[in-house]
Amino acid sequence: MQLTGTPFLILTIVLVPISIAAALLLWGRARGPRPVQVLSRLIMILLCQATAVTMVFVMVNNANLIYGSWDDLLGTGNHVRAVPQVPADGPGQDAKGEPKVLQQFKAVDDPAVPRDVQRTDLKGRLSGVDGEVLVWLPPQYNDPAYKDRTFPVVELIPGFPGSSSTWYGTLKVSEQLKPLMKSGKVAPFILVSPRTLLLGKGIDTGCADVPGKVNADTWLSRDVPQMVLDNFRADASSDRWAVAGYSAGGHCAAKLALEHPNRYRAAISLSGYNDPAAESASLTAKDPHLREVSNPLYILKHASPAPHVSLFVSGNKGDGYEGGLALKQAAKPPTEVVVQETSGPHASDVWRPMLPQVFTWLTGVIPAQH
DSSP states (O other), X not given: XXXXXXXXXXXXXXXXXXXXXXXXXXXXXXXXXXXXHHHHHHHHHHHHHHHHHHHHHHHHHHHHTOOOSHHHHHTOOOOBSOOOOOOOOOSSOSOTTSOOOOOOOEEOSOTXXXXXXXXXXXEOTTTOBEEEEEEEOOTTTTOGGGXXXXXXXXXXXXXXXXXXXXXXXXXXXXXXXXXXXXXXXXXXXXXXXXXXXXXXXXXXXXXXXXXXXXXXXXXXXXXHHHHHHHHSOBOOSGGGEEEEEETHHHHHHHHHHHHOTTTOSEEEEESOOSSGGGSTTBSGXXXXXXXXXXXXXXXXXXXXXXXXXXXXXXXXXXXXXXXHHHHHHHOOTTOXXXXXXXXXXXXXXXXXXXXXXXXXXXXXXXXXXX
C-alpha cells in the first residue's frame, strides 16, 4: 500500500475509532492478577495513541510530501547504482555523439499531484544514480502555434527530507503558475523535479559529488538536464535554464548555479543556507574540504571570472537572510543577487505564496521568447 495514497490514509483514519472502541469494550474484561490487568490496559492505551499518532503523521506527510515512499520513510532506499569517475564538465550538452535516451512517461500515482505532471524513471548515464524525475509542461507546449519553439527549463529541488512531488503537491507550483503563463506574466517554463533522496538512512547528499559515495551533483546538473533535452523541446542554452529550491534545496540551487554557470543562468533559494553544516544530516558537512567547497559563498568568492548568474535569495532573520546578504556583498558583475527578507516559520506556508512573485522575477532574467 502506497505511503501517500488515499487508501492508506483512510485505513489510518478508520483504525483510530476501532482502537478506541476495542479499548472500551475490553477494558473491563481484562482478567488475571492485577499487574496483568494493568499491563493489558496500558497496551490498549498505547495502541489507541499509536493509531492516532500514525493518522496525524500520515495527514502531515500527505500535506507536505516529506516522504514519498516507504523506502524514503524507513531509510531503506538506495538509488546509487555505481559511483563512476565523472568526465570533466564542459560547455554544452554531455551526450554529443551519444544516442538519445528516450524515456517513457506516465502520470504520477499520488492524489496530491496534478494529473498533468509526468513521471519517468531515469538511469543516470554519467552519475550512476537511478531515480524518478517529474516533469510538467507549460500550457503553450502543446499549442500548435508553438510547435517549432523550444522552452526554458527550471529544475525544482525539494528540502531535506523531501519528495520529488513536493513542489507540485505542497507548493502547488504548476497550479499557481499555469494562469500566469497563459496571461504572459510568467515565461512558459518546463518544470522538472528530480529525486534528491539518494542514499537512504537519513543522509542528505548536499547535491554534491562525494567520492565513493554518490554523484548527486552530476545527477542533477548533467543527467537530468540531458534527459530533458532528449525528450522535450527544451532550450539547450544555459541562458534558458534555472534551478530553484527551498531549505536544503535552496542551498543546492545556489550551489549548482554558481558552480555551473555554463549550465544555469539563475537560481532561487527560499530559506536556504550557505554552510552545509546547517543541515545536520549533510554528507558534505562531514568532510572539512567538502564543507568548504560546497558553500555557495566560498564558490562565489573563488570564482574566476565572476559567474554570469542571477540569484534570488529569501529568508527570515536567522533563517537564510544573513546568508543572502553575504552573497550579495561578495557578488561582482555580472553576478547579481537579490535578497528579500521574509517573516514567518521555516515552512511551505511561507514559500508557497511567494512563487508567483519569484517566478515573475525569474521571467525578467529568462524572458519568454516571441
